[in-house]
Each structure stands twice: as C-alpha cells, then as structure tokens.
Amino acid sequence: MPELAISVRDLTKVYGEQTAVSHATFDIPLGTVCGFVGPNGSGKTTTIRMLLGLISPTGGTGTVLGEDIRSPEEYLSRVGAMIEGPAFYPMLSGRENLKVLADLGGFSYSRVDSLLVKVGLGDRGGSKFKTYSLGMKQRLGIAAALLPDPQLLILDEPTNGLDPNGIQEIRELIKELADNGTSVFVSSHILSELEMISEYLVMLRKGKVIFTGRTQELLGRQKAITSIRPEYQVDLGKLTEIAQGFGYETQIENGAIQIPAGADLGATLNRAAFEAGITLSSISTQQPTLEETFFEMTEDK
Amino acid sequence: MLKVIKAELRKMKRPSLLYVNIGILSALSLLFTSLVFLRAGSSVGNHRRGSETIQTVASLGKFDGGYFTFSLMSLFLGLIALTVFASQSSNEYTYGTLRNLLVRQPSRMKLLGGKFLAMVIFTFLLVSFVAILNIGLSFAESTHLHISTTLWTSGKAVHAFLNLFGNTLLATVGYGLVGMALGIILKSPMSSISISLLWFMVLENILGAVLPSATKWLPGNAISGISAGGAKIFSYERALITSALYLLLFGGLATLLFKRRDVAS
Numbered sequence: 202m203p204e205l206a207i208s209v210r211d212l213t214k215v216y217g218e219q220t221a222v223s224h225a226t227f228d229i230p231l232g233t234v235c236g237f238v239g240p241n242g243s244g245k246t247t248t249i250r251m252l253l254g255l256i257s258p259t260g261g262t263g264t265v266l267g268e269d270i271r272s273p274e275e276y277l278s279r280v281g282a283m284i285e286g287p288a289f290y291p292m293l294s295g296r297e298n299l300k301v302l303a304d305l306g307g308f309s310y311s312r313v314d315s316l317l318v319k320v321g322l323g324d325r326g327g328s329k330f331k332t333y334s335l336g337m338k339q340r341l342g343i344a345a346a347l348l349p350d351p352q353l354l355i356l357d358e359p360t361n362g363l364d365p366n367g368i369q370e371i372r373e374l375i376k377e378l379a380d381n382g383t384s385v386f387v388s389s390h391i392l393s394e395l396e397m398i399s400e401y402l403v404m405l406r407k408g409k410v411i412f413t414g415r416t417q418e419l420l421g422r423q424k425a426i427t428s429i430r431p432e433y434q435v436d437l438g439k440l441t442e443i444a445q446g447f448g449y450e451t452q453i454e455n456g457a458i459q460i461p462a463g464a465d466l467g468a469t470l471n472r473a474a475f476e477a478g479i480t481l482s483s484i485s486t487q488q489p490t491l492e493e494t495f496f497e498m499t500e501d502k
Numbered sequence: 503m504l505k506v507i508k509a510e511l512r513k514m515k516r517p518s519l520l521y522v523n524i525g526i527l528s529a530l531s532l533l534f535t536s537l538v539f540l541r542a543g544s545s546v547g548n549h550r551r552g553s554e555t556i557q558t559v560a561s562l563g564k565f566d567g568g569y570f571t572f573s574l575m576s577l578f579l580g581l582i583a584l585t586v587f588a589s590q591s592s593n594e595y596t597y598g599t600l601r602n603l604l605v606r607q608p609s610r611m612k613l614l615g616g617k618f619l620a621m622v623i624f625t626f627l628l629v630s631f632v633a634i635l636n637i638g639l640s641f642a643e644s645t646h647l648h649i650s651t652t653l654w655t656s657g658k659a660v661h662a663f664l665n666l667f668g669n670t671l672l673a674t675v676g677y678g679l680v681g682m683a684l685g686i687i688l689k690s691p692m693s694s695i696s697i698s699l700l701w702f703m704v705l706e707n708i709l710g711a712v713l714p715s716a717t718k719w720l721p722g723n724a725i726s727g728i729s730a731g732g733a734k735i736f737s738y739e740r741a742l743i744t745s746a747l748y749l750l751l752f753g754g755l756a757t758l759l760f761k762r763r764d765v766a767s
Contacts, residue, residue, distance in 0.1 A: 247766075254608050255601055256764035273608040282605050288598030292518050304509035305606040345602065 206231045206353050206384035207252060209270075211261035214247050220408050221247040224261065227403045227413035229386060234379045236395035236416065237388035238495060239405030245388045246285050248405070249357050252386075253282055266353055278306065281351030283359060287342025291331035295322055295341045298330055299348065308348050316344040321370065335362030343371065354378060356387040360394065372398055396420075396491035404498060411498055416491070423489040423497070427466055430457040432480040443473050457483075506607055506616020507623070514590065514624050523582055523628065530578055531635045535571045538562075539643035559647055567644075568654030569663045572636035576670045576729035579632060580677030581699070583625050588681030588694040590621060595689035601765050610761045618682065622675055629671050633663075665731060673729035676745050677702075680721070683752035686760050721748040 207229040214222045222244040229235045239245050250256045252265055254273025268275040289298040299313040317326040320340040325333070333341065339362050346354055356375075360368045368391065375385050375398050389395050395402070395416075402419055404412040412419055431440050434456055441458055444451050447469065452459045460466065467484045474481055489497075514520065542557045562570065594600040607613045644651050653659060684694035702722040710717045717723055718735045727733045727741025736744070 250601075250764075250766065253601075253605055255604055256766055277605055277608045280605070284601055284605075285598075288602060290513060290516075290593075290597060290599060292516050293513065297512065297516075301509045301512050302602060302606050304512060305505050305603060307505055348606075 204231055205229060205264065205267070206233070206235075207263070207265055207386060209248075209252075209261065209263035212248065212251060212258055212263050213260040214244070214251060214256065215259040222251070222405075223408040225405070225408075225410050226261075227410055229384065229401060229403070231384050232379070232382050233400045234375060234385040234387065234398050235401035235403060236392075236399030236491075237386060237403050237405070238392060238395060238491075239388075243405040244408040245405055246357055247408075249282075249284055249355055249386075249388070252355065253277065253280070253284065255284070276353075278349060279352040280355060281346035281349055281353075282355040282357075283342040283346040284355070284357045286358065286361060287338045287345070289330045289338070289341060289345075292329060294327050294329055295333065295337075295344075296326035298341065299345060302345055302348055306349055312348060312350075313344075316347055319347070319374075320344045321367075336364060336367050339363055340367070343374070351383060353384045353386065356385065358389055359387060360389055360391055368394060392492040392495055393490065402491075404495070406498070419494060420489060420491065423494050424461040425463045425486050425488050427460045427462055427484065427486045428457045429460065429467075429470060429474075429481060430483045431474070432482045436474075436479045439477060440470075440474060440479055443477060443479075444470060447473070503612050503616045503619070506613055507620045509603075510590075510617050510620030511623065514586075514620065519586065523586065524631065527575070527578065527582065527628065527632050528635060531571065531575065531632060531639060534574050535636060535639040535643055538571050538574075539640070539647060539649075542647060542649075559649055562644070562647070563650045563653065565653040565656055565659040566662055567649065568637050568640050568651065568659060569633065569666060571640060572633050572663075572670075573666055575632050575636065576673055577726065579625075579629055579670065579674045580725065580729070581702070582628070583621075583674045583678035584681035584698055584702075585695050586624065586681070587621050587678035588685040588698065589691040590685070591617065591682045592685035592689055592691045592694050596691065604765060611757075614757060614760050618679075621678055621682065625674050625678055626671060629667065629674055633667055633670075637663075669731050670729050673725050673745075676725040676728065676749060679749050679753055680725075683749075683756035686756040687752075719744065721745065724748065 205228050210226050212222060212225040213220070225248060237245055247256065251258050252263065252270060254270065254277065263270040266276045266279055293301070296313060296317060299316065300310060303310060303313050314326070317323050320343050322337060322340055322344065325337060330338070330341070339359065343356070343359055346356060360371050363371065372394055375387065379385055387395070399416050402412060402414065402416045403410060429440065431437060437453060437458065441451050441453065444458060444460055447466070449460045449462055449466065463486060467486065471481055471484060538557055539562070542559050542562050561567065594603065603613060604610065641651060681694060681698055684698050685691065688694045688697070706720045706722040710720060710723070724736060724741050724744035727736030727738065728745055732738035732741060
C-alpha cells in the first residue's frame with residue numbers, strides 16, 4: 202500500500218519553445234485533500250494531464266497511487282477525474298453518457314443511477330446533455346469522476362459554473378469523500394473554498410512549484426494585519442507616530458492604521474494611545490487569507 | 503476490448519445516427535428498386551447513359567435478379583460508412599470526450615481496436631439491413647411484373663449473393679476505414695468528411711479523366727473494384743491488394759498518431 206497518492210520529481214513538459222511545466226516536484230499523502238492552485242496558464246491542467254497519462258512528460262518521473270505515471274493502465278481504474286470542464290456527447294442523455302463510461306470501466310448501471318441522484322441530477326438524467334446548464338454539466342462531470350468509487354479523485358475546477366448552493370454541495374461532497382478515505386487533488390480558482398477544505402496545497406507559478414506543503418504552514422508564513430481605528434480621525438497622525446515609535450510599519454487605509462503584525466501588539470498600542478489621550482474605537486487582527494497569500498506569491502515581480 | 507465495443511455501440515445506437523442512416527438507405531433502396539423494376543424492358547432504355555436497355559423482365563428473372571438493386575447500393579453504403587466512421591472518431595476530439603475514454607481505458611490500442619470493431623459491427627448490421635430490404639422489395643416488385651423468382655432462391659443465387667454481400671461489406675468497411683483514419687489525422691468531422699467526399703466523388707473522377715493511366719492506382723476505384731468483385735480496370739485481386747496498401751498507409755498513420763499524440767484538448 203503506497204503512502205503517497207501522488208509523487209512527482211522534476212516533472213517537465215515542453216511544447217516547442219514553451220515550457221508548460223518545469224521540474225515540478227511535490228508529494229501528496231494518501232487520504233488528504235490537496236488544493237492545486239496557480240494563475241491561468243501556470244501549468245495546472247498540463248500537470249493533471251500528465252498524471253492521467255493523457256500527455257507524455259518531456260522529463261522527470263512520477264507515481265500515482267504508487268504506480269509509474271508512464272503506465273496509467275496500472276492505476277487509472279482506481280482514479281476518478283474531471284479535467285478542464287465536463288466533456289460529453291451532446292446527443293446522448295446524461296444517463297447514457299455515464300453508461301458509456303460505465304461500459305468502458307466495467308461498472309454497474311445501478312451506480313450510474315445512484316450517482317445521478319447524489320449530484321442532484323436524478324430527475325434530469327434522461328435529458329440530453331446538450332440541454333443541460335453549465336452547472337448541470339459540471340455535476341455530470343463530477344458524477345463521471347466518481348463512477349469507479351475512486352481511491353484518488355482528481356478534479357480540475359469542479360465548481361466552475363455552479364451557483365453558491367452548488368459550490369457548497371461540492372465542498373460537502375469532497376469533505377465526505379475525504380472522511381471516507383478518498384484522496385482528493387483539486388484545482389480551483391475559488392481559493393476561499395480551497396482554504397476551507399484543503400489540508401495540503403501545491404502552488405504553481407509559470408510552470409514552477411512555488412509552494413508545496415500544509416495549508417496552515419503557508420498561511421502561517423504570512424504576517425497578520427492589525428487594524429487600529431481612533432474614535433476621532435484627527436488622531437490618526439499622532440496614533441501613527443506612536444505605532445512607528447514601537448518600530449512598526451504603518452499604512453493608513455479607510456480611516457484606520459494597518460500594521461503588519463499579530464494581535465499581541467493590540468494591548469501595547471491601546472495602552473500607549475490611552476496615555477496619549479486617544480480613544481480607540483476598534484482594534485482587529487486579521488490573518489491573511491489564502492487568496493491574499495496567493496496574490497502575494499504569484500504576482501509578477 | 504469487449505467493454506470498448508459495448509460502449510461504442512451504445513453511442514452508435516443513438517436515434518440521430520441510426521434512424522437517419524436507416525432512413526436514407528431505405529429511401530434509396532425504395533427508389534432504386536422502383537426505378538429498376540418499373541423501367542425493366544422500357545422502350546426508352548434504362549441504362550444510366552441513355553437509350554440502351556440493360557435490365558429486362560427476362561434479365562431480372564435470372565439468378566441475380568433478386569439482389570440486383572442491392573448491388574447498386576454499395577457506393578452509398580460506402581459513403582455512409584465513411585461519414586459515420588469519420589464523425590465517430592473525430593468527434594472524440596471536437597467534443598473533448600477522448601480524455602474521458604482514455605481515463606477509463608488507458609490502453610490506446612484497445613480503445614482504437616474496440617472503436618473499429620464496433621464500427622465494423624454497425625456496418626455489418628447496416629449492410630445486412632440494406633440487403634434484406636432490397637431483396638424484400640425486389641420480391642414485392644416481381645409480383646407486379648410477373649417475374650419468376652424461382653432462380654432467385656437457387657443455390658447458385660445464394661452463393662453469388664453471399665459473395666456480393668462479403669465484397670460489399672469489405673468495400674464498405676474500406677471506405678469507413680479511410681473516414682476513420684482521416685477523422686483521427688485531421689481531428690475534425692467537417693474536414694475529414696468533406697476532404698474524403700471531395701476526393702472520392704470529384705477529384706478521383708477528374709484525375710481519371712485527365713490521366714487515364716492513374717485510374718488503376720486510385721483508392722476509390724480500388725475499393726469499388728472490391729465491391730464489384732473485380733472490374734475492367736481492376737481484377738479482384740489487384741483491387742484487394744491496392745486497397746490494402748492504401749488502408750495500411752492511412753490506417754498505420756492514424757494508429758501511430760492515436761497512440762502517440764498528446765491529448766491536450
């Protein structure tokens with residue numbers, strides 16, 4: 202039994218003179234939900250395609266569920282995947298589309314019906330795929346990915362086109378699968394969602410892995426922002442001087458002083474402000490979100 | 503492989519593909535049978551080029567009269583097989599469904615082989631349907647003209663029909679294989695169907711007219727030679743060998759591309 206769901210070393214894909222993925226190296230433990238993030242064109246989908254045997258790596262090695270990615274027939278029966286949006290036959294119904302894949306994989310048709318219900322398409326399974334809304338197509342794609350009752354689920358932007366309820370349902374579904382021991386490797390642009398469900402993260406920028414590890418470890422690297430707001434705006438200047446006197450960098454935004462430091466400075470500044478005759482109307486500390494961290498790490502420097 | 507065949511046949515039995523093709527072939531069968539039997543022995547002739555009379559009541563009463571109209575259907579069967587094979591293979595690229603298939607069946611050779619065999623089964627059913635329909639219609643028409651059908655069911659007739667059926671099936675699959683190969687190479691149903699139809703229906707005829715010596719090397723003529731069981735310009739054996747060479751070339755290139763090409767869309 203492998204301990205890693207996915208492991209890649211120096212995985213590289215070059216198209217002509219364009220390097221789509223460059224020496225990607227990361228490990229994803231079994232039984233975890235791992236977020237896969239990066240700006241458009243950073244190489245996420247190319248990496249996923251290499252993991253699924255759809256494209257051949259130019260260099261490097263990798264394993265999925267302990268098997269070499271150059272032999273996808275050894276592991277794909279245990280993997281469910283939705284890559285770059287749902288793709289199905291428009292003239293077939295949702296149910297028939299799933300049955301095509303069930304025929305190919307040797308899965309029972311009863312699983313097709315139960316999955317249609319699970320993803321909320323129980324009453325529309327007989328409708329042609331071309332009549333589906335984007336959200337319904339996405340749900341069918343997720344049902345298709347779940348057909349093999351996968352040990353590893355790879356989802357590329359699973360919440361595209363879904364309404365807030367749909368997004369929440371997918372989040373719950375991923376949590377449920379993870380609780381039952383399924384490893385989930387999911388790319389998404391909705392970073393707040395990933396922050397909620399991902400224990401691990403792999404972050405790409407321009408084809409290179411710029412972070413791999415626990416989500417909390419990434420967020421812990423970034424400084425919290427403490428916001429201090431005086432009761433009277435005229436005190437902003439004096440309060441800024443007090444904060445700078447303690448060695449903090451300051452920035453005034455929307456009538457409050459923003460200080461890149463944790464909550465422990467609150468008491469110190471509150472006391473100093475009180476001694477200077479300044480009343481504070483609020484002190485709040487905010488941990489950086491994954492989205493803020495993402496922008497900071499992936500912006501062009 | 504059986505799983506792939508089952509999955510492919512599920513896609514091919516969709517009404518828009520199955521019933522449309524059955525409808526077209528039924529209409530053509532009805533048209534040809536009606537024309538052949540109504541104009542048998544016509545004083546104005548029934549040869550396609552004019553006044554010559556090639557089908558008479560007497561000739562339709564011979565052992566091959568029962569399946570004569572079926573023999574006229576081979577080109578249409580071939581063109582339908584070509585469009586079906588081309589669209590079934592290239593649509594996997596345009597719909598993006600090839601990636602789903604490859605995730606569930608990572609062996610590309612098994613997938614390609616299964617797809618081809620499923621299309622051969624589909625073709626066999628279609629050719630069988632057309633044969634049964636044409637023979638049935640011929641029997642029905644024969645009563646109006648009081649044509650004797652005694653020889654139609656003779657051992658010689660059955661043997662000759664089975665030969666014709668086999669050759670028609672082989673030629674139809676040949677046309678289909680060209681469509682399938684072009685579908686995979688070009689990854690577009692529109693391009694693969696239009697280019698192959700343009701070649702078989704127009705360019706080959708022009709080339710044959712301009713350069714008669716090239717006629718016996720053209721793929722369409724070779725495949726037609728199979729269905730006809732040999733022709734003036736092509737012996738049956740030469741038609742088989744020439745077609746096989748073309749199909750090996752196109753099929754080999756398509757197989758190589760299908761096996762090696764990245765699925766990036």
